Amino acid sequence: MKKITVVLALAALLAFAGQAFAHTPLVSCFDNGDNTITCEGGFSDGSSAAGVKMYVKDGNGKTILKGAMSEDSEYEFNKPAGAYMVIFDAGEGHQIEVNGADIVE
Amino acid sequence: MSSSNEARKDNLLVGLAGQQNAGKSTTFNMLTGANQHIANYPGVTVDKKTGFYRYKDVRVETVDLPGTYSLTSFSLEERVARDFLLTEQPDVIVNVLDSSSLKRSLYFTLQVLEMDFPIAVALNMMDVAKRNGTHVDVEKLSHRLGVDVIPTVGRRGKGKNELRDAIIATANRKEHNVLRVTYEELEPEVAALEEELGKTKMQGKYPLRWMAVKLIEGDSEAQRIVREELGENSAAQTKANEIRDKFEEDHYMDVADFMLGCRDRLATDIVESCVTEEKEGRDTITDMIDNIVLNRFAAPFFLVATVFVIYQLAIVQGYELTNYWWPYLAKVRSFIADLLPAAGLLEDPYVRSMGLWMVDSANGLLNYIPIFVILFSLIAILEDSGYMARIAFILDKLFHSFGLHGQSTLPYILGGVFAGGCAVPGVMATKGIPDERSRMATILTVPYMNCLAKIPFYTLLINVFFVEYKSWAMLFLSTFTIFAALLISKLLTSTVLKTMETAPFVMELPKYHPPTLFGVGQRAVERTWQYIKKVGSIVVAVSVCVFTLLQFPGLPAEKMAEFEGRMDQALVTFQTKIKKSSYAGQFGDVQSVVNLLNLYHDYKNDKMSIRGKEASLALNDKYKAEYPGMYMFLKPGADKDAKVVNRALRKLSSSRKSLRREMKEVRISNSFLGMVGRSLEPVTQWAGFNWKINVAIMSSFAARESSVATIGVLYQQGADENKSLEERVGSESGEGGFTPLHALAVMIFFALYPPCLATTIMIKVQTGSYKWMTFSILFPTALGFLAASVVYTGGSAANLSGIQMMGIFYGFTVLLTIALGLFNSWRKDPEPLPDFSGRVTE
Numbered sequence A: 001m002k003k004i005t006v007v008l009a010l011a012a013l014l015a016f017a018g019q020a021f022a023h024t025p026l027v028s029c030f031d032n033g034d035n036t037i038t039c040e041g042g043f044s045d046g047s048s049a050a051g052v053k054m055y056v057k058d059g060n061g062k063t064i065l066k067g068a069m070s071e072d073s074e075y076e077f078n079k080p081a082g083a084y085m086v087i088f089d090a091g092e093g094h095q096i097e098v099n100g101a102d103i104v105e
Numbered sequence B: 001m002s003s004s005n006e007a008r009k010d011n012l013l014v015g016l017a018g019q020q021n022a023g024k025s026t027t028f029n030m031l032t033g034a035n036q037h038i039a040n041y042p043g044v045t046v047d048k049k050t051g052f053y054r055y056k057d058v059r060v061e062t063v064d065l066p067g068t069y070s071l072t073s074f075s076l077e078e079r080v081a082r083d084f085l086l087t088e089q090p091d092v093i094v095n096v097l098d099s100s101s102l103k104r105s106l107y108f109t110l111q112v113l114e115m116d117f118p119i120a121v122a123l124n125m126m127d128v129a130k131r132n133g134t135h136v137d138v139e140k141l142s143h144r145l146g147v148d149v150i151p152t153v154g155r156r157g158k159g160k161n162e163l164r165d166a167i168i169a170t171a172n173r174k175e176h177n178v179l180r181v182t183y184e185e186l187e188p189e190v191a192a193l194e195e196e197l198g199k200t201k202m203q204g205k206y207p208l209r210w211m212a213v214k215l216i217e218g219d220s221e222a223q224r225i226v227r228e229e230l231g232e233n234s235a236a237q238t239k240a241n242e243i244r245d246k247f248e249e250d251h252y253m254d255v256a257d258f259m260l261g262c263r264d265r266l267a268t269d270i271v272e273s274c275v276t277e278e279k280e281g282r283d284t285i286t287d288m289i290d291n292i293v294l295n296r297f298a299a300p301f302f303l304v305a306t307v308f309v310i311y312q313l314a315i316v317q318g319y320e321l322t323n324y325w326w327p328y329l330a331k332v333r334s335f336i337a338d339l340l341p342a343a344g345l346l347e348d349p350y351v352r353s354m355g356l357w358m359v360d361s362a363n364g365l366l367n368y369i370p371i372f373v374i375l376f377s378l379i380a381i382l383e384d385s386g387y388m389a390r391i392a393f394i395l396d397k398l399f400h401s402f403g404l405h406g407q408s409t410l411p412y413i414l415g416g417v418f419a420g421g422c423a424v425p426g427v428m429a430t431k432g433i434p435d436e437r438s439r440m441a442t443i444l445t446v447p448y449m450n451c452l453a454k455i456p457f458y459t460l461l462i463n464v465f466f467v468e469y470k471s472w473a474m475l476f477l478s479t480f481t482i483f484a485a486l487l488i489s490k491l492l493t494s495t496v497l498k499t500m501e502t503a504p505f506v507m508e509l510p511k512y513h514p515p516t517l518f519g520v521g522q523r524a525v526e527r528t529w530q531y532i533k534k535v536g537s538i539v540v541a542v543s544v545c546v547f548t549l550l551q552f553p554g555l556p557a558e559k560m561a562e563f564e565g566r567m568d569q570a571l572v573t574f575q576t577k578i579k580k581s582s583y584a585g586q587f588g589d590v591q592s593v594v595n596l597l598n599l600y601h602d603y604k605n606d607k608m609s610i611r612g613k614e615a616s617l618a619l620n621d622k623y624k625a626e627y628p629g630m631y632m633f634l635k636p637g638a639d640k641d642a643k644v645v646n647r648a649l650r651k652l653s654s655s656r657k658s659l660r661r662e663m664k665e666v667r668i669s670n671s672f673l674g675m676v677g678r679s680l681e682p683v684t685q686w687a688g689f690n691w692k693i694n695v696a697i698m699s700s701f702a703a704r705e706s707s708v709a710t711i712g713v714l715y716q717q718g719a720d721e722n723k724s725l726e727e728r729v730g731s732e733s734g735e736g737g738f739t740p741l742h743a744l745a746v747m748i749f750f751a752l753y754p755p756c757l758a759t760t761i762m763i764k765v766q767t768g769s770y771k772w773m774t775f776s777i778l779f780p781t782a783l784g785f786l787a788a789s790v791v792y793t794g795g796s797a798a799n800l801s802g803i804q805m806m807g808i809f810y811g812f813t814v815l816l817t818i819a820l821g822l823f824n825s826w827r828k829d830p831e832p833l834p835d836f837s838g839r840v841t842e
Helices: A002-022 B024-032 B075-088 B097-116 B128-129 B138-145 B158-174 B184-198 B208-217 B219-229 B235-251 B256-273 B285-295 B298-339 B349-366 B368-384 B389-398 B406-416 B424-434 B436-448 B454-465 B467-494 B517-551 B557-578 B590-608 B613-626 B640-669 B672-679 B680-688 B692-700 B704-720 B726-729 B740-751 B757-767 B769-797 B802-826
Strands: A025-031 A034-043 A053-058 A063-068 A074-077 A084-089 A095-097 B011-018 B036-039 B045-055 B058-065 B091-098 B119-124 B132-138 B148-151 B276-277
Touching: A002 B184, A025 A084, A025 A095, A025 B138, A025 B256, A025 B368, A025 B590, A034 A084, A034 B235, A034 B590, A063 A074, A063 B285, B011 B024, B011 B075, B011 B097, B024 B058, B024 B119, B024 B158, B024 B517, B045 B158, B058 B158, B091 B097, B091 B158, B091 B368, B097 B119, B097 B128, B097 B132, B097 B208, B097 B256, B119 B158, B119 B208, B128 B132, B128 B672, B132 B802, B138 B256, B148 B158, B158 B757, B184 B208, B184 B256, B184 B680, B208 B219, B208 B235, B208 B256, B219 B235, B235 B256, B235 B740, B276 B298, B285 B298, B285 B389, B298 B349, B298 B368, B298 B389, B298 B406, B298 B590, B349 B517, B349 B757, B368 B424, B389 B406, B389 B769, B406 B424, B424 B436, B424 B517, B424 B757, B436 B467, B436 B757, B454 B467, B454 B740, B467 B802, B517 B672, B517 B757, B557 B640, B590 B613, B590 B640, B640 B672, B672 B680, B672 B692, B680 B692, B680 B769, B740 B769, B740 B802, B757 B769, B769 B802
Parallel strands: B011 B058, B011 B091, B091 B119, B119 B148
Antiparallel strands: A025 A034, A034 A074, A053 A063, A053 A084, A084 A095, B036 B045, B045 B058, B132 B276
């Protein structure tokens, strides 16, 4: 049961992410000023980014958070201490990276 | 220049005519510079390029006619070129010849001469001829043709003024003693028919000798003209039929072939008397390249490499460029959004909804512009270099069996033969296919290719329902669409496209020559601009229709009341949370809250269009300056009271967004489109589709963001019926559940279903017809449904599993394709036209 759920989740993520290829992926991140970061995603033709994989990596490139865009194309996480990078994974060859240093309060 | 008592003409209409690859467009650019205008010829989608220049007090309007091999009725371009000559009666025809392939070019010249127009010849590409050791005696050629012959090198502007002088001289010449083709045994009959036509009202209106020749040849357009002018069963038509029947009875030869032979012999004779070849025995550059490019074993690899490069540059790199291009489109959207009425709390004013929908639809299409600029540049390079003709040469035999053309290759590759592609540039790339029927077949079948947006959907279903056979399933989907496209092309060209003009493949390979930067760049810009203009007009029409279908009748009253109740609750929560803030007084009424929400929304939207820290800070400064009294709620900083409002605002904004999304889903479900989906259920059940899938399919076509709903619907299947995932996956024929057979039917349906609204809009652009656009939606949908039904119902009846049915269906498709391909090659081929590709001999 758990294994199948994982497969379904991965398949869903892949499917959603793949939607990106037919149009331009978009993402922006905000520092909410309360130790949380909110990222919002979308695509150039108005398509939803729901399900797109999200990763947060620390300054050493290690993945410290994994998640996905919500049905409303948003992803919120606690701001990591130190340097970090947010990756919007819209499919192979079409990732968007947002440097934590660029996410201004 | 001969003296004349008549006043010299000071306004001239010039038609520029010649075979493809002779350098006609380059010559056009040389004559007119950048002073050009593009439209369509009346009633067709062939571009009409008009340019102007002034020379020695004469204003000259120059029309660049489509490149054609002849002036028969075989192709759309040929008819357009000839109709222009007949209806516009230009003062001068400038016939551009490729001096490095003179015999091939002369074939066209002889036909133009026959139409009795004043002609000047631009003997172009003299540099290529010289390099190949070909020497043309210009004076002798001029004498034999009876017209001015001006050597030119269009790419370098050589011969420009001489050609302009010749145009003026030709226009003012009173008598033209031009070469006449003699049709040997048929000459008396041609003269007699010409005399017969001279007694009718066609005298003075049409070149009668040319008309006589065409009627005897059986040319369909000439016959149409005579029917229109003289009625059915005219004496001239009857006489022409008698002449043709008698000749063919006496000589056992088709009249058209005989006349073609006469022209061919004359062209050969002219070349032999005017052209000398030096360095006999040494390969020209073209031959050296072709030894590799057309080598039986090397050709496929070279072709694949070329196509791969085009794919990588246009699709892969083009998409990279859209990352930089998109922000500009987003700015346009923001600008327009500011002009429209402000957004409401839960619903927007109709004008705003419709307006933004149209902008989003247009932006979705305009986002492809970087891809098109690259694509059209590469295609222009292929065309100008001469390799495009070789692509057609290599693949035409295979494609011809299915009603396609060698040049169908590129559109298919771009559409996604193996790797994911996109049907929009694929359809756009069909523009260069000279055979109208093949072009239509290609346009209507490119959408079957595996576009990038289809692949993840397949992947999802395969990973859920065909895990154990993943490789086979992916192979099935990757290759099934190729066979489907070939079969459907065969079907279409045997039925609805049967009456379209087709043309025998002419085995003429032009010399290689370097493309010019100006020629390539200009064509890329032209074609992209055509795309932009057409998007502007078509999107308006289509968006309004689709928007209406999706929006009305709208939400049921009780549903709307429910959503409003939830929104009211969210507002109450917001008010409660900000009560302790010193700013609470600013948001006592709903409108001020709406204004704040809209400002927050606009800010986040603008943020989506920029990247990097500096841009973010600049954006913040901009909002701070424009909205000093509200900025603190977007970016509270150290202001604790503002922070309270900000936190509550984010929650409220989230609630609003969720509610709007849910409302949209319900609205679509209740829309006219949704009603159609429900009403189709009695039919679609044969494919295993229920109303939910129907609605998801229809809405995912019209509004791509609803494709998520398609997957959501599929996920709901098991949950609705309290079946565990384990049970569903483990069961191949679960009652009521979504089985692998269902999944297969859905995948086959989506393979054949139109990939997106943008593709059908592009089909409208290329065919110039809403009729074909409609056909390109209805036919694939019906076909997809039929195939899905056969698979699902047939599979169910035979108690087959999904993977078994996949194998059977695939095998049937492949075998049918092979059988049809082989069948056509067994049939006797018609006699090929004379081969002009041989080298000119001394």
